[in-house]
Amino acid sequence: MSRRATLHGQLLDQAQHLAKRDRTKPQQGNLRRAVSSAYYGLFHLLVSEAASSFFTAKGTNADRIRESFARCLGHGPMKEVCLLFCGQSAGWPKWLEPIMGPAGAVPPELSRVARAFFELQEARHAADYDTSRGFSRREVLTLVGQASAAEKDWLKVRKQEAATIFLLALTLPALNAFQKRVP
């Protein structure tokens, strides 16, 4: 397993490692944790990008503020934003309409990131709570592959305007919670 410095990178590596760990019969525990790690890898990538995009100051206090803010980003609101950015919702909300323009303004890479996020979130939920269905190794490896592909897509698109708007949209629902945390 390669060593990466970032938390999201380590989680994606861990997902790969757990999915391949058992040579013959894969254990459900390892497969389920692999799905969870894949989702959290992508989650922490987006959270860290959002926090560092909008809180750019340096220093210990700034780091603490960034961390505090990152903890305010919620899974449910992030899913809603992702549904918007991959065309799964009926149009843009009013505040995003003038910024995003006509349909089709989302680059395909960003749309794939958004789709991967909500699809992996659903898989993570099943992996952690639903024991009525099993996971197969192939199934898990494709989910882990989707998370890695989303990371590559994000790196391609992160400097584009649509990606900044995406991060802003992820961030806004968290600001209320953040306001309550910071005196």
Place this chain on the structure above:
Amino acid sequence: MEATELKEERKKIEQILGGLAQPANLPKIVRIEYSLGKDATEKDAVWVWLVLDDATPENQWKYEVVGQLADAVREKLQEGGVTALIYVRFRSAAEQEELKEFVPPDGRFERF
């Protein structure tokens, strides 16, 4: 989703998945299973399991390849008016046999 709407959605899904052509130059689908219900955030959702041939070469299992199958199935369902969120998963035929799940799918389409 109301009961009648659910019935309509199921009818659309069955028609589309039952008549789905094998996408060209992509791994062979030997069986399709689906379940309809609510996802973790209470949204209407359909889970589609594409069961691929055991003879599928290793490099064809990469997400970059099977992801195209997922896109093709999703597009067909959405073009056919399915409004539920679509979650597509992949298994090999041998894995599917081994899993012996407690909950049977809502529908199954064998393909040869």
